[in-house]
Amino acid sequence: MNRAIVERLPRAEGVLRVIQSEDEQDKTVFLASGRSLHVEESLIGKYPLEAVQSTQMLSAVTGISHALSAVSALENYLQLDPTVASVQIRQMLLQLSTLCSHIYHFYWEVLPDYLNRDHFGTSSFRKAFLRFDFSPESPKKGDLSKEAGTRILSHIDQAAATLNELQKAIALIGGKYPVVMNLIPGGVSNFSIDRGLLMNLLRKLEQAKGFIEVIWPADVKSLIRDLPETVAVAVKKADLISFGSLSAGKKESLDSFYSEGVLIDGKLEPINERLITESLRHTFYLPVTKTAADDQRNFDFKKEGARTWIKGARYDGEPKLTGALSRMLITHIGGSHIEISDRVGKMIEDLGLSVESPNCIASRLLAEVFEGRLYIKSTLNLLLDFDVGLPLNRKTAFDFSKHGSGTGRVEAPGGALLHQVFIKDNRITQYRVVSSVNWNFSSADKNGKTGIVENELNAALEKKELSVEQIYRIIHSYNAKILDGTQ
Amino acid sequence: MGKFFQHQTRRDFIRLLSAGSISVPILMKGLAENLMAQEPSTRQPIVWIQGQTSDIHNAGIWNLTEFPDFLEKFFKIIPQSQIDGDFFPMDDSDAAASHILILEGLFSNDPNDPLNSLIKDLIVVSRVVILLGNEASHGKRAPDGFMDPEGDLLHHVETPFFKLPGAPVHARHLLGMLNHLVLYGLPELDAYRRPSVFYSTLICSRCEYRSDFEAGRFVRFYGEREGCLYLMGCKGPVTRNSCPVEKWNGTSNWCVGAGSPCTGCSEPEYPDHNGLGMFGQLSSDDASINSFFVRHLETIAKGTAVLTAAGIATHAISKRTSSPLKGKRLSIMEDEDE
Numbered sequence: 035m036n037r038a039i040v041e042r043l044p045r046a047e048g049v050l051r052v053i054q055s056e057d058e059q060d061k062t063v064f065l066a067s068g069r070s071l072h073v074e075e076s077l078i079g080k081y082p083l084e085a086v087q088s089t090q091m092l093s094a095v096t097g098i099s100h101a102l103s104a105v106s107a108l109e110n111y112l113q114l115d116p117t118v119a120s121v122q123i124r125q126m127l128l129q130l131s132t133l134c135s136h137i138y139h140f141y142w143e144v145l146p147d148y149l150n151r152d153h154f155g156t157s158s159f160r161k162a163f164l165r166f167d168f169s170p171e172s173p174k175k176g177d178l179s180k181e182a183g184t185r186i187l188s189h190i191d192q193a194a195a196t197l198n199e200l201q202k203a204i205a206l207i208g209g210k211y212p213v214v215m216n217l218i219p220g221g222v223s224n225f226s227i228d229r230g231l232l233m234n235l236l237r238k239l240e241q242a243k244g245f246i247e248v249i250w251p252a253d254v255k256s257l258i259r260d261l262p263e264t265v266a267v268a269v270k271k272a273d274l275i276s277f278g279s280l281s282a283g284k285k286e287s288l289d290s291f292y293s294e295g296v297l298i299d300g301k302l303e304p305i306n307e308r309l310i311t312e313s314l315r316h317t318f319y320l321p322v323t324k325t326a327a328d329d330q331r332n333f334d335f336k337k338e339g340a341r342t343w344i345k346g347a348r349y350d351g352e353p354k355l356t357g358a359l360s361r362m363l364i365t366h367i368g369g370s371h372i373e374i375s376d377r378v379g380k381m382i383e384d385l386g387l388s389v390e391s392p393n394c395i396a397s398r399l400l401a402e403v404f405e406g407r408l409y410i411k412s413t414l415n416l417l418l419d420f421d422v423g424l425p426l427n428r429k430t431a432f433d434f435s436k437h438g439s440g441t442g443r444v445e446a447p448g449g450a451l452l453h454q455v456f457i458k459d460n461r462i463t464q465y466r467v468v469s470s471v472n473w474n475f476s477s478a479d480k481n482g483k484t485g486i487v488e489n490e491l492n493a494a495l496e497k498k499e500l501s502v503e504q505i506y507r508i509i510h511s512y513n514a515k516i517l518d519g520t521q
Numbered sequence: 522m523g524k525f526f527q528h529q530t531r532r533d534f535i536r537l538l539s540a541g542s543i544s545v546p547i548l549m550k551g552l553a554e555n556l557m558a559q560e561p562s563t564r565q566p567i568v569w570i571q572g573q574t575s576d577i578h579n580a581g582i583w584n585l586t587e588f589p590d591f592l593e594k595f596f597k598i599i600p601q602s603q604i605d606g607d608f609f610p611m612d613d614s615d616a617a618a619s620h621i622l623i624l625e626g627l628f629s630n631d632p633n634d635p636l637n638s639l640i641k642d643l644i645v646v647s648r649v650v651i652l653l654g655n656e657a658s659h660g661k662r663a664p665d666g667f668m669d670p671e672g673d674l675l676h677h678v679e680t681p682f683f684k685l686p687g688a689p690v691h692a693r694h695l696l697g698m699l700n701h702l703v704l705y706g707l708p709e710l711d712a713y714r715r716p717s718v719f720y721s722t723l724i725c726s727r728c729e730y731r732s733d734f735e736a737g738r739f740v741r742f743y744g745e746r747e748g749c750l751y752l753m754g755c756k757g758p759v760t761r762n763s764c765p766v767e768k769w770n771g772t773s774n775w776c777v778g779a780g781s782p783c784t785g786c787s788e789p790e791y792p793d794h795n796g797l798g799m800f801g802q803l804s805s806d807d808a809s810i811n812s813f814f815v816r817h818l819e820t821i822a823k824g825t826a827v828l829t830a831a832g833i834a835t836h837a838i839s840k841r842t843s844s845p846l847k848g849k850r851l852s853i854m855e856d857e858d859e
Contacts, residue, residue, distance in 0.1 A: 047574075047575040047576050048573060048574070048575065049572075049573055068573040069573050069627070069629060069664075069666055069667065070664075071573065071627065071656075071664065072664045076664075080792075080798060081798045081799070081800055081801070083799070083800050084792060084798060084799050084800065087688075087784060087792075087799060088792065090577070091575065091577055091688065092575055093575045093576075093577070094575050094576035094577045094579075094580035094689075095576070095580075097575070097577065161589040161590070161592075161593045162589065164583075164589055164592060164593065164598055165579060165583045167600040167601050168600075169600060194584065194586070195586070197584055198584050198585075198586060198771075201581075201584055201770050202770045202771055202773045204770075205769050205770035205773035205774045206773050206774050207774075207779070208774075208779055209769070209774050209775055209776045209777075209778060209779030209781055210581075210769035210770060210773075210774065210775060210776065210779075211580075211581065211769070211770050212576075212577055212580045212581065212689065213577065213688065213689060214779070215776040215779050215781035215784075216779040216780055216781055218743050220743075221743075221744070222779075222780070223743050223744075223779060223780035223781050224779055224780045225747035225780045226747065331665070335666065425744065426744065427743050427744040428744065429742065429743070429744035429745060430742060430743075430744075431741075431742045515575070517573065517574065517575045518575070
């Protein structure tokens with residue numbers, strides 16, 4: 035007998051239900067997603083460039099990463115390197131969109147879980163949450179103190195204004211936000227990136243810088259100081275995966291922050307794409323066979339045990355944690371970037387955690403803050419360093435006629451994102467997306483191994499600490515862009 | 522009401538808007554004045570229901586700095602959690618029928634889904650229904666298992682409705698339409714039930730590269746030069762929207778401004794465009810191009826396509842072979858033991 039504890043997770047892209055099995059022998063909690071929009075399938079038969087636009091519909095905050103990953107996959111197929119200037123532009127887009135995602139994540143997804151009526155009083159801040167079905171309730175266990183909550187909440191308008199500036203900056207480069215239009219194989223389609231545009235961007239980022247470097251970090255630290263339970267590690271073992279920074283081209287001054295790699299039992303290994311698989315065990319999808327008819331549906335609403343559309347990403351059969359914390363730790367362990375290594379090392383030490391067992395709400399939120407500081411600094415450097423005389427693309431037509439495939443990998447705000455495209459006769463014959471949601475929010479596979487979030491929920495259940503509020507707090511501390519995982 | 526609007530009738534207002542490029546500043550000016558001058562006696566209820574969708578449509582809307590103020594002043598958002606069977610009884614008074622229903626995303630067609638029955642009930646008693654974004658606007662193209670709000674529900678009731686399509690929808694369009702509902706009531710609609718205020722002018726008619734289009738000066742591949750993107754598949758000649766004038770994210774930029782062809786994202790045939798796809802080139806007839814150069818090129822291209830097709834057919838007949846995987850989804854997922 036199953037019972038929905040959460041009918042629909044609030045403040046999440048897409049639909050997520052949390053269900054508890056009330057079987058005496060097997061009391062577990064699992065996740066059930068809303069329907070898939072079948073974006074992968076809808077791309078079959080389409081002109082390959084369409085993948086860059088269509089996959090952005092999967093998430094407002096991860097959309098730009100989808101576009102970057104899709105265009106990398108096409109470049110991999112075409113064997114076409116992007117120009118140095120376009121790599122800089124892409125890096126700016128990725129960094130700015132990640133900043134948007136992280137700020138939105140903290141103030142609009144995580145923070146409301148710790149607020150109550152007392153924090154709002156008669157203030158006008160309630161309107162900042164009008165977009166959600168959110169009505170602050172009476173104080174409950176685990177809420178922020180009145181002082182800390184009110185102080186953080188008083189910055190919400192600045193957070194909104196910062197988001198606005200960042201989004202305008204993205205639009206200046208990419209055409210519009212949240213869907214960018216300028217990504218093409220070999221570069222970007224912009225007619226020009228001139229000094230006027232660069233100065234305009236610079237002004238916008240200068241306006242956002244103070245908030246990103248001072249106010250947001252102080253707010254996250256306030257929350258953690260006020261709520262020591264956010265430092266509790268629910269599941270000790272944490273295997274990690276990171277796809278590393280965008281390919282930095284050949285220009286040495288480009289920031290290359292993150293190492294790529296996968297952490298298996300404490301050992302860092304390079305990524306082998308062939309070992310990335312997707313479990314269909316509790317999904318509505320059917321295994322694909324070569325004898326299936328062309329028009330055969332690849333899912334079944336009545337499949338036994340099916341409850342989710344989120345395919346379970348596995349690396350060599352194992353679930354992995356992905357996200358800002360994961361990429362920082364992998365870089366720390368790999369030792370490729372001293373500043374990141376120092377910061378993450380100090381963060382782990384200050385929180386009283388260990389590198390082997392670092393995954394908690396506080397470390398996940400702090401990792402995003404640290405990344406934000408790095409990214410705003412890096413984006414400003416990229417702007418100042420940008421050479422307006424360099425070519426923005428390869429000035430060539432694209433030949434998608436030959437039979438082949440390509441993959442593109444990007445560290446999206448929520449973590450590792452993979453696109454894989456198969457092309458023949460100028461058409462996509464198959465498309466595959468593995469997003470951070472597939473890693474973190476997956477259900478049990480055929481070996482009974484569950485994803486990171488389900489694991490953490492079940493650990494809380496075992497300790498009899500699983501209230502609806504706690505479910506919200508756990509899930510929101512990961513990037514719950516659920517639709518992104520249903521593809 | 523703001524000073525400007527005291528001397529304008531609705532007809533005058535629409536006439537001004539239909540003049541094209543001045544439409545948006547006026548609507549925005551109206552909004553600002555409205556915000557400053559009015560103290561509405563009642564706030565109109567809005568029920569905003571999100572189905573299976575990302576925040577792609579509402580992200581831009583909520584980040585407009587004036588939107589929360591505007592919404593709070595003139596409207597009252599009824600949280601979905603506060604709506605139950607008794608909230609809007611079918612036989613209720615005018616007050617119950619005064620709410621605006623916004624549907625965003627896709628909704629299950631399973632009658633046992635609580636959201637499905639809620640929407641069915643709400644649609645009947647709504648003052649107006651706004652279908653926000655392409656998914657809700659063009660539900661007939663939704664995958665199996667999702668409802669088409671227009672075909673399945675709205676065609677069977679008398680509730681007025683209109684669409685705000687786009688990928689994503691333009692934030693100002695919702696803002697403008699809510700403003701319009703406050704000031705004048707229902708907007709004038711085009712044949713696809715889109716508000717004429719925003720969806721009446723061809724992209725090409727206000728494009729900064731219009732003169733290149735007229736003169737037949739086209740970009741043939743990305744990076745060649747700055748100019749008209751018709752040959753790159755731009756759907757500007759058949760797309761009606763206010764993008765070139767209004768632009769995006771506070772008039773920062775727009776698709777063509779970033780060197781990308783318009784993909785026609787607010788047209789009913791998007792993204793397929795009758796087989797052309799987002800980047801397929803329109804025929805010169807569809808695009809109303811008079812340039813001899815383009816028509817000549819097109820004739821050659823058609824001739825080449827016929828010859829190529831004939832060649833492929835001959836090749837296929839002579840080989841009599843086909844790939845066993847052709848047209849099928851490849852097996853790239855983990856094999857399951859079921």
